[in-house]
Amino acid sequence: MESTTVTGDHAIVNDLGLHARPASKLVALANKFSCEVFVAKGETEVNGKSILGVLMLACPKGGTIQLRCVGEDAQEAHDAIAELIRGGFGES
Amino acid sequence: MRREQRSIQVSALFEASAEELQLTCLSDWGGLGREITAPRIQKPGLALSGFVRHVYGNRVQVLGLTEVDYIMSCDVSVARDGLEKFCAKQISCIVLTRGLEPPDVLMEVARDHGIPLFQSALMSSTMIGKLTRVLEEALAARTTIHGVLLDVLGVGLLLIGRSGVGKSEAALELILKGHRLVADDVVQVAVRPPDTIWGAATDLHQHHMEIRGMGILNITHLFGVGAVRDTKKVEVVVELSDLHEDDYDRLGTESMTWPILGIDVPLVRIPLRAGRNIASLIEVVARNQLLKHRGHDSAREFQEMVATKIAAATVLPASELE
Numbered sequence: 547m548e549s550t551t552v553t554g555d556h557a558i559v560n561d562l563g564l565h566a567r568p569a570s571k572l573v574a575l576a577n578k579f580s581c582e583v584f585v586a587k588g589e590t591e592v593n594g595k596s597i598l599g600v601l602m603l604a605c606p607k608g609g610t611i612q613l614r615c616v617g618e619d620a621q622e623a624h625d626a627i628a629e630l631i632r633g634g635f636g637e638s
Numbered sequence: 639m640r641r642e643q644r645s646i647q648v649s650a651l652f653e654a655s656a657e658e659l660q661l662t663c664l665s666d667w668g669g670l671g672r673e674i675t676a677p678r679i680q681k682p683g684l685a686l687s688g689f690v691r692h693v694y695g696n697r698v699q700v701l702g703l704t705e706v707d708y709i710m711s712c713d714v715s716v717a718r719d720g721l722e723k724f725c726a727k728q729i730s731c732i733v734l735t736r737g738l739e740p741p742d743v744l745m746e747v748a749r750d751h752g753i754p755l756f757q758s759a760l761m762s763s764t765m766i767g768k769l770t771r772v773l774e775e776a777l778a779a780r781t782t783i784h785g786v787l788l789d790v791l792g793v794g795l796l797l798i799g800r801s802g803v804g805k806s807e808a809a810l811e812l813i814l815k816g817h818r819l820v821a822d823d824v825v826q827v828a829v830r831p832p833d834t835i836w837g838a839a840t841d842l843h844q845h846h847m848e849i850r851g852m853g854i855l856n857i858t859h860l861f862g863v864g865a866v867r868d869t870k871k872v873e874v875v876v877e878l879s880d881l882h883e884d885d886y887d888r889l890g891t892e893s894m895t896w897p898i899l900g901i902d903v904p905l906v907r908i909p910l911r912a913g914r915n916i917a918s919l920i921e922v923v924a925r926n927q928l929l930k931h932r933g934h935d936s937a938r939e940f941q942e943m944v945a946t947k948i949a950a951a952t953v954l955p956a957s958e959l960e
Contacts, residue, residue, distance in 0.1 A: 577801075577802070582800075582801075590782055591782065592782065592784065592823075592824050593784040593801055593823070593824075595801035595802065596784070596801060596823050596848060597848050597854070598822060598823040598824060598843050598846060598847075598848045598854065599784065599823050599824045601842070601843070602823075602824055602840050602842050602843050604842060
């Protein structure tokens with residue numbers, strides 16, 4: 547099985563930061579892909595497919611998270627999640 | 639998994655443990671930003687006479703009655719000479735025990751080198767014991783693991799497996815059976831010297847679980863304080879796997895391990911199949927681990943029994959028969 551790793555840093559742009567609703571959107575999107583998704587803030591890296599971990603990062607507006615996708619559809623997963631973050635999770 | 643290289647600033651140590659160690663800051667001399675990188679404490683003793691070959695930088699130096707009395711009994715110039723060499727070793731800070739007052743020459747040399755001076759009412763031996771534990775905790779290699787940590791019959795059991803495999807569901811069933819949750823989803827693990835791994839939840843998600851379809855649950859509120867605990871030693875790792883492989887250990891005599899921060903923890907792999915009660919299987923893993931702690935290894939003992947039986951039943955070659 548081909549395994550690719552795609553990483554990228556993304557700034558949180560919506561006012562309330564990575565709170566419950568954006569986190570659940572991110573996790574729901576990550577779960578649509580077969581690759582593994584990791585989200586990190588600073589030294590802490592959590593599984594991007596589980597809500598508790600992503601919430602735990604408590605990333606505020608202006609904060610940066612690192613996205614790491616590992617697996618066949620890593621590129622698609624990374625781009626889709628990056629787009630979601632860039633769009634402020636549909637929030638202002 | 640990410641490993642972090644740790645060090646702690648003198649100011650952070652003071653803020654975190656001033657109460658426990660009964661520390662008061664006599665004078666920081668602008669050195670609160672100094673780093674401590676080793677959990678080992680030094681009590682200089684002989685080094686104060688100028689033999690500083692074995693004084694190491696970035697450590698806490700504890701001065702007790704012996705040291706203070708030595709400084710006081712010396713000629714000031716001799717004491718200064720020794721202290722100059724001692725402080726030039728880039729030590730992190732100096733702690734005076736038993737509530738001892740610093741001799742003037744010590745204050746002056748510490749000021750010149752910008753080394754913070756603390757005082758505590760504790761005895762040197764008590765201070766060294768407590769301070770070592772505090773620093774070991776603060777400087778321990780640590781990381782986060784995706785999994786669930788449980789206390790099953792007193793055995794610290796870390797459940798791992800890919801996302802969505804059913805770790806949290808199995809954990810919830812174990813909680814219903816009366817076992818205790820330490821951390822769901824994100825387990826913070828740290829090495830406690832010499833060779834144990836301890837796990838805990840983060841402050842934010844402590845005692846919470848996420849169950850698909852139900853969302854986030856507060857386990858303490860649902861099941862009471864007896865269903866949770868704050869930290870636990872990781873004694874066995876259980877990997878749930880839904881891959882259809884045939885290389886599972888059928889005897890249970892292969893000792894597999896899973897490395898956490900360089901320490902090998904026993905590993906048990908459980909293949910998921912329809913109709914298997916995972917929670918019950920996990921409980922048996924814990925029971926088996928308890929047996930192993932007491933020196934019994936069911937699989938190995940069974941294997942030996944079979945070997946003995948075979949040896950006793952060996953058929954003699956025809957040449958030896960009359």
